[in-house]
Amino acid sequence: MSSAEPGSARVTRADRLTPAEVADVLALARVAGDTDGAAPFDEHVLLRLRDPDAPAVHLVSRAGDGTLTGYAHLDTSDPADGIGVELVVHPAQRRRGTGRSLARGVVEAATGPVRAWAHGDHPSAAALAVDLGFARARVLWQLRRSLAAPLPEPHLPDGVVLRAFQPGVDDAAWLTLNARAFAEHPEQGRWTHDDLRVRLAEPWFDPEGFLLAVEESTGRLVGFHWTKVHERPGSTPMGEVYVLGVDPSAHRGGLGRALTTAGLAYLRDRRGLDRVMLYVDESNTGAVALYERSGFLRWAAHVNYQRG
Template identity: 80%
Template sequence: MSSGEPTIDRVARTDRLSSDEVAEVLVLARLAGDTDGADPFDEHTLLRLRDPQAPARHLTARATDGTLTGYAHLDTTDPTSGVGVELVVHPGFRRRGTGRALARGVLAAASGPLRAWAHGDHPSAAAIAVDLGFDRARVLWQLRRPLTEAVPPPRLPDGVTLRAFRPGEDDDAWLDLNARAFAEHPEQGRWTTDDLRARLAEPWFDPAGFLLAVESPGGRLLGFHWTKVHERPGSARIGEVYVVGVDPTAHGGGLGRALTTAGLAYLRDRRGLDRVMLYVDESNTAAVSLYERLGFARWCGHVNYHLG
């Protein structure tokens, strides 16, 4: 074979990765994220990678020397509604057919509809999606704003106060509220007790940054703003509006805006951060408008492709 000629790596499929293989995938994901400016896996996939009991299929691509050159994760929790797919290729081994080989492996390994995320809307991902017949179905924007600028003070509706989330006490009430607030959302509204507990156990979890809007008297939960702080070596700290939800019965009173600004103030004043990000569906025009009025601007996009 002549030098520089593209090669297709060996692709293998398994239903379980060893701890060493998981570590390899995480290193690969970090390298790709640093190169592309967008991490290749969302939080859901990262949590499942670290959970050996999570139902999934894994495709690995390796060079002849054993180097991990690519990986695809297939979430098979509910294949009838669609197998979730995320795929990454090593930055040093691109343009040699690895991505397409993994994508074809995904088609061979999964039955039923597929839902594949292309984080950062990478052109190579778009090209593969078009060639294999995927449709561009959904766009998730990442918005950012500095926290060095003024944050509007939260103006809570009458009879509403804020307090911190209490793990073990608020779990069920919060899950009920989350399900109501995101009844039409394809992921957030389906959270289970296990989904919540997995995140409460994460090193980044801070109950003081999980703000609950409580009705007085009675104590009924009306809304929440769960904040998050991203910290990793070599990167600047950044806050996240992780999720903001409001009970449908409390819409129209300004609670969503008040919760958002309260969380921004927490990230700036209590955590000392100078920038913040969030994710919002392009189709959620009301939320996009609110965030833009609060000083957020588009940073990058993530595209969900469907097949079947």
């Protein structure tokens, strides 16, 4: 399949990318992220790009000289739930029809509902979504805070202690807790052993920064704060509240706030970081309130558009 608008590059479709093509896409994503202040792909897409067996459709836009001008990733792993889409256009190639050609290619390639993320909530993405019949369905906030300000001592509920995650030992128990804590979440609550395994193998994984709240009398996991550190050459490292969850049976006991504080202290005192970010659904008002009470401020919005 190929499509193009007058003056735009040609869009071609592939079911697999070569390692060289993947490298080109990742380089394009870095340039776009540096320009826009928001990475065009989330972690899920980046992991799938590195997995040649991940079911996906790749739409690639190249200029006449072969230069990569744009790319769209279609996650086809669960068609019944909808095709997940993320799209990027090289900053120097914008306003030339490339994004519209890619978006139309997405509509042509999709056989069911489509869910597309616009990272940074750009007006151009909103206009394109309206033109192609997409509706704004979900907003994910990126919040940030400085770690220079004082942090309170974490006050754990009676009978609860913190310890580090033990790979190969805690996997099954953590997956069960994660599913309970995020039962209503469209992505996080569905994690499998493979999803966990891939992330435990990532270069950034640090078991000491994966804090588990454990019921001392039974050993049962009741909460966790998994931290992450983003490191890129030429930029200041930044911490992340990667995933924070509390078992529903332990809600309203202050455990979420204690876990938040403990993770922030780890990133500051053990990893030497001075800033931290996190992502949270706008609709999760309880979590938004918790993080804002913990000193986080809204930094950027990521919008999910749906069609069909």
